[in-house]
Amino acid sequence: MxxxxxxxxxxxxxxxxxxxxxxxxxxxxxxxxxxxxxxxxxxxxxxxxxxxxxxxxxxxxxxxxxxxxxxxxxxxxxxxxxxxxxxxxxxxxxxxxxxxxxxxxxxxxxxxxxxxxxxxxxxxxxxxxxxxxxVGLPVPVAPSAVDVLERLVGREITTVDGSVNRVLEVDPRNALVATSRSPQGKFVPVAWVQEGLDKLFARGRVAASVEELRYRSAFVAAVLAPCRGPW
Known part of the structure; x- marks a missing residue:
């Protein structure tokens, strides 16, 4: 196509x-x-x-x-x-x-x-x-951010700027995410990831920016990347 x-x-x-x-x-x-x-x-x-x-x-x-x-x-x-x-x-x-x-x-x-x-x-x-x-087409439903993040626990996630993040653990409110500067991990609200997923599935595309995805936009964008088609 x-x-x-x-x-x-x-x-x-x-x-x-x-x-x-x-x-x-x-x-x-x-x-x-x-x-x-x-x-x-x-x-x-x-x-x-x-x-x-x-x-x-x-x-x-x-x-x-x-x-x-x-x-x-x-x-x-x-x-x-x-x-x-x-x-x-x-x-x-x-x-x-x-x-x-x-x-x-x-x-x-x-x-x-x-x-x-x-x-x-x-x-x-x-x-x-x-x-x-x-027009009679199905409306895509965003997945649960908790489910998406849980599948990423222990895996390296590379952002658009080349930084490597690793999800250490996830609970219903926060994901503990390690970076080279914070190897012990810092919390990223699961709600930020869910907001990004909802925008992506509602519009088909979302900008990897602080305005769209909040403070940890690079990490959130990297999480969203495999979840839907073209950005």
Missing amino acids: VSLGSLNRHRADEHTGFCGSVALMWAFGQLAAGRGRLFGWPEFREGVGAVLSEFGTSRNTPQYPFWHLGSDGELWERHGLVKEPTSADVEAVAGFTEQAAALLGDPAVRAQAVDVVRAAYLADLEDQPSLLRR
Whole structure:
């Protein structure tokens, strides 16, 4: 599914990446419901247009993704068109290629594809769970921070700056984490890790910053890294 990662967010118009992403989410939901891989333009216009009106702005229209998602021909195909559709193109159809639809028919692959789109193009949408529910896709549930941390006890965790941390023990409130400066360990609140997990699963991406992940952001980010797909 290389095409998913290379969706073109045109810098001249920040809304085109958003339109395409919402359209893909809607189409993923249609596949999940067993409604086929190709969509007539009237159906697409009504379905995607309604979702865009709820989660986008007046500048977001379904015409653009119906046509432009098929630019590379690997993920999306279109028939009966030579340009973006108009109200007269009632016979036009577009949708996933046979190969893409076959891959996305696997729920695990589809979940990965949803993660790619969420992280790359919808991270600024604060209420992603509502969008997922609206298009008929499952809402990811963050795991328990205690469970995640307990699986890391005794293991070395390398942060983005190359520092090595080791979780020594975990209780419901704190994780005792050793570093080169504090080999005996210092406490990191489990609640900080849980907050990070909740943000990651709600938005698909979270910044490894103090503003997002509190004082021990580098450690928390390293813990979160294996828990979800692309950041």
